[in-house]
Amino acid sequence: xxxxxxxxxxxxxxxxxxxxxxxxxxxxxxxxxxxxxxxxxxxxxxxxxxxxxxxxxxxxxxxxxxxxxxxxxxxxxxxxxxxxxxxxxxxxxxxxxxxxxxxxx
Numbered sequence: 001x002x003x004x005x006x007x008x009x010x011x012x013x014x015x016x017x018x019x020x021x022x023x024x025x026x027x028x029x030x031x032x033x034x035x036x037x038x039x040x041x042x043x044x045x046x047x048x049x050x051x052x053x054x055x056x057x058x059x060x061x062x063x064x065x066x067x068x069x070x071x072x073x074x075x076x077x078x079x080x081x082x083x084x085x086x087x088x089x090x091x092x093x094x095x096x097x098x099x100x101x102x103x104x105x
Contacts, residue, residue, distance in 0.1 A: 004029060004048065004051050004052065004055070004058070005022075005025050005026065005029060007052075007055055008025050008028065008029065008055065008058050008059050008062055009022075009025050009062075011055065011056075011059040012025070012059050012062045012063055012066070015059070015063055016063060016066065020062050020063075020065075020066045021066070024062055024065050024066055024069075025062055027065060028058050028061040028062045028065060028092065029051070029058060031061065031092065031095065032051065032054065032057070032058050032061070032095065032098065033047070033051075035095055035098050035100060036050065036098065036099075036100060036101060037100045037101050037103075038050075038101060039101055039103065054098070057094050057095065057097075057098065058094075060092070060094035061092035061094040061095055063094075064092045064093060064094055065092060
């Protein structure tokens with residue numbers, strides 16, 4: 001069975017036409033886990049199942065992070081009439097609809 005990272009890499013490669021960096025994939029997965037804030041009672045299997053059901057969101061976050069990668073220290077670029085503004089690796093737009101688990105005390 002493929003890991004979450006392998007599946008995301010495969011899906012993103014199909015979309016982009018080239019393989020995204022491993023760091024980008026790992027960052028997208030880590031961000032998703034941070035946003036979800038899984039309860040301590042969740043097992044690794046439960047987390048993997050939840051992440052698998054959200055694999056498309058994670059893949060789109062990888063694609064978004066890849067597209068926002070600028071040159072070192074560059075936060076905007078303009079060339080041949082095309083302007084790009086790069087993010088600061090905040091929360092990807094693909095994660096806007098991801099709900100956090102609430103902890104009740």
